[in-house]
Amino acid sequence: MINIRTLFIVVLIISYCNSNHLTKDKLIILITKDIEIVFTTTKSNYDEVLVTYYDFDKKTNISKPYVFKYDVDESPFLVKIILVKPS
Numbered sequence: 554m555i556n557i558r559t560l561f562i563v564v565l566i567i568s569y570c571n572s573n574h575l576t577k578d579k580l581i582i583l584i585t586k587d588i589e590i591v592f593t594t595t596k597s598n599y600d601e602v603l604v605t606y607y608d609f610d611k612k613t614n615i616s617k618p619y620v621f622k623y624d625v626d627e628s629p630f631l632v633k634i635i636l637v638k639p640s
Contacts, residue, residue, distance in 0.1 A: 588636040592619070597627045604634065 594600040605616040621629045 590634040590636075592621075592632040592634075594621050594629045596621075596629070598623070600629065602632055 590604075592602045599621070601618045601620045603616060603618050605614060607613070608615050619632045619634065621632055623629050
């Protein structure tokens, strides 16, 4: 009988090998489009999202926290990050 752990490792390796990798062509298509990222939370008083990305122009990693804002009923507003294509 196959060990569950062994089966899991085999499935993990197969899924990793078949995953779609970001190619240069896909990256060019991605760069030329506007991207909107939306976050939400279930916490009622305070929450934040830490976004880390690599800036190719600055050649450095950038981390920035985005804090959720709340209305009077303590319902969170969405955090939207909109990346606009360069002009």
